[in-house]
Amino acid sequence: MSDSTRHVPNGAERLLAQYGLPLALLACLAAAPLLPGAGPVLLGLAAALATGITVRRLLDRNRAACGERTLLSEQLVQSQKLAVLGELSSGIAHEINTPLAIIDQEVELLELDCGEDVPAQTRERLEKRFRSIRSQVHRCADITHGMLQMVRKAAPVRQPAALPELCEDMALLAEREAMRREVRILRDYEKGLPEVDTDPPQLKQVVLNLLVNAVQALGPGGTVRLGVRRESAASVLIEVRDDGPGIPEQNLDKIFNPFFTTKPPGQGTGLGLSVCLGIVDRLGGTLGAANGPKGGAVFTVRLPVQTTNSGPGPGKEREEAS
Amino acid sequence: MNETIRVLVVDDEDAFRDNMTDLLNRQENIQASSAPSGEAALEELARESYDVILLDMLMPGLNAHGTMRAMQERGLGGAVIVLTGHASVDDAVGMINLGAYDYLLKPCTTKEIVQKITWAREWQKLQAPVG
Numbered sequence: 001m002s003d004s005t006r007h008v009p010n011g012a013e014r015l016l017a018q019y020g021l022p023l024a025l026l027a028c029l030a031a032a033p034l035l036p037g038a039g040p041v042l043l044g045l046a047a048a049l050a051t052g053i054t055v056r057r058l059l060d061r062n063r064a065a066c067g068e069r070t071l072l073s074e075q076l077v078q079s080q081k082l083a084v085l086g087e088l089s090s091g092i093a094h095e096i097n098t099p100l101a102i103i104d105q106e107v108e109l110l111e112l113d114c115g116e117d118v119p120a121q122t123r124e125r126l127e128k129r130f131r132s133i134r135s136q137v138h139r140c141a142d143i144t145h146g147m148l149q150m151v152r153k154a155a156p157v158r159q160p161a162a163l164p165e166l167c168e169d170m171a172l173l174a175e176r177e178a179m180r181r182e183v184r185i186l187r188d189y190e191k192g193l194p195e196v197d198t199d200p201p202q203l204k205q206v207v208l209n210l211l212v213n214a215v216q217a218l219g220p221g222g223t224v225r226l227g228v229r230r231e232s233a234a235s236v237l238i239e240v241r242d243d244g245p246g247i248p249e250q251n252l253d254k255i256f257n258p259f260f261t262t263k264p265p266g267q268g269t270g271l272g273l274s275v276c277l278g279i280v281d282r283l284g285g286t287l288g289a290a291n292g293p294k295g296g297a298v299f300t301v302r303l304p305v306q307t308t309n310s311g312p313g314p315g316k317e318r319e320e321a322s
Numbered sequence: 323m324n325e326t327i328r329v330l331v332v333d334d335e336d337a338f339r340d341n342m343t344d345l346l347n348r349q350e351n352i353q354a355s356s357a358p359s360g361e362a363a364l365e366e367l368a369r370e371s372y373d374v375i376l377l378d379m380l381m382p383g384l385n386a387h388g389t390m391r392a393m394q395e396r397g398l399g400g401a402v403i404v405l406t407g408h409a410s411v412d413d414a415v416g417m418i419n420l421g422a423y424d425y426l427l428k429p430c431t432t433k434e435i436v437q438k439i440t441w442a443r444e445w446q447k448l449q450a451p452v453g
Contacts, residue, residue, distance in 0.1 A: 094380075097407030098335050101429035105341035108432060112348060141429050 093144035100144070104137050146275070156199035156282050163196055163228045163236060163303075164189035167207050171226055174211035182220035185211070188227040194305050196236055198283050203303075206276040206287070207238060210299045213272065214242040217297065231302065235285075238301040246291040255289055324351055327443045328371070330400070331356040332363040332389070333378040338428075342376065345432045352439065360384025360392070367398040374442045376435070377422075379406030390420050401442035401449075403435075 107130050114126055171185050178185050207226075214224040227239040247255060256277045273289075280287040285303040292298045329352055333339040339356045346354035355370070357363040361384055363375070375393075377386045384392065386404050393400070402422040417425060423442040426435065 094407050097428045098338055101407070102335070102337045102341060104429045104431070105338065105345060108345060109341060137429065145427065 093147040096140065096144050100137050100140055104134060107133050107137070156202060158197050158199055160195035161198050161200045161203070163193060163238060166200055166204060167226055167228055167238060170204055170207040170211055173208060174215055174224075177212060178215045178224070181215060181218065181222075183215050183218045183222045183224060185215070185224045185226060188225060188229075190227075190229040193228065193230055193236060196303055197306050198303060199279075202279045203283065203301075206279050206301060207240075209272045209276050210240040210301075214240050214244070214297065214299075217244040218242055219244075234305055236303050236305055238303070240299045241292055241296060243294075243296040246295050247289060247297050249291075252289060252291075256287070326351055326353050327373045327439060329354040329374045329376060329439055330363060330366060330372040331376045332358075332360065332381075333376075333405070334358055334381040335378070342435075346436070346439075349436055352436070360386070360389035363389055364392055364396070364398065367393065367400065368396070372400045373446060374423075374439050375400045375402050376439075377402050377404050379404055379417075386417060386422075387420065390417070390422065394421065399446075401446040403438050403442055405430075405435075 111127070111130050114123055114130075118126070167189070168187065171187060175185055211224065211226065215222075218224065223243050225239070225241040227237070227241070229237055229239070231237045256273050277287050280301055280303075283303060285301060288300045288302070290298050290300070329346055331339050331342045331346070331354055333342070333356070336358070339358065343354045343356045346352045355366065355372075357366045360377075360381055363377070364384075366372075367375070377389060379386045381389075386402075386406075390402055392398075393402075402417075404417045404422050404425045405428060406425070407428040423445055424438050426438060
């Protein structure tokens with residue numbers, strides 16, 4: 001659920017919700033002596049007001065609870081979906097890696113057999129084709145290795161980390177790609193943030209992936225904003241916001257699915273965001289995607305400052321069979 | 323420096339095993355043979371001595387883990403490099419804890435394999451008792 005769909009009560013509403021019942025009763029009781037004969041009516045009015053306010057308060061609470069339940073069940077469905085796809089992917093990746101290795105070997109043997117007795121022009125043409133086959137084999141291998149990485153159970157190794165420094169390291173790495181594309185990366189790190197109990201290498205992978213995705217979504221002159229700020233005493237947010245075309249509404253619920261990509265063929269495996277989601281989930285946080293009010297995509301990593309030793313989310317328990 | 327390294331390729335996938343043996347035999351200083359299973363590998367190792375064993379992780383019957391345990395129990399030598407189509411850090415750690423030299427993920431290039439074989443041979447020589 002996005003923030004824009006959540007009802008945020010204003011000051012008067014909050015006051016009314018909190019003190020509405022006693023205020024209404026007090027007002028009616030105070031007015032009763034001034035309007036002789038109107039006592040029962042005023043009391044009735046007070047009761048009606050109180051009932052209305054109570055019902056409204058209950059409805060608000062129910063709406064908030066429903067919202068949270070929807071959010072939780074969406075996350076659960078996403079986790080379960082990932083787990084099932086992960087199981088499938090792992091099996092497929094395993095079955096595909098051996099044939100890929102054989103194709104690679106056959107091409108290598110052909111290259112070796114394509115000796116001096118083959119005319120130079122033909123050999124050149126054949127070598128070009130061999131290179132093409134091998135590059136496609138390696139492309140497939142990248143995908144299968146990505147699939148295996150996605151389901152690999154990598155238990156986080158936790159240590160306190162300063163998120164602005166961690167994010168800055170990744171911003172510097174992504175900046176090489178950004179400069180080539182004439183994209184700026186602006187930083188906004190809140191000062192005095194607490195250190196977060198996390199797995200720095202895994203979190204770095206997430207931040208780098210989000211930054212590179214953002215940079216690649218932009219053309220020359222685009223801007224990526226990388227922010228780290230405290231959300232509450234218990235949680236910290238990392239936000240990667242770009243001013244690109246944003247995520248089409250129909251893709252918002254698909255972008256964390258394995259293999260979902262909008263990049264041209266051969267330029268993205270569609271596994272990056274699902275790997276990120278798995279990592280953030282294991283770190284006890286959440287990863288969200290939305291479109292900003294002025295356009296552009298916004299990815300938010302929400303991390304607890306201190307983690308309890310709760311187990312991994314659904315689908316994260318599986319151990320690879322040997 | 324130019325000693326011949328004797329390598330045993332153990333893999334249940336015929337095409338992979340035959341190609342790997344062929345590619346290794348085309349290297350200057352490698353002499354490779356093959357076995358289609360863990361059980362066949364144990365028989366071959368009892369007959370001939372090998373410097374390096376390329377062992378497939380998943381095989382019907384004895385897998386890499388079982389084959390390596392049996393090698394140790396029977397005192398059959400050779401540095402083991404595990405080859406697999408399945409990436410799992412836990413598997414790799416398990417095999418290395420058991421005494422394997424290294425772990426390679428398929429598909430990998432012959433160059434990578436030859437390099438590992440050379441290093442494994444050096445490592446194996448360092449493990450051998452002096453004198």
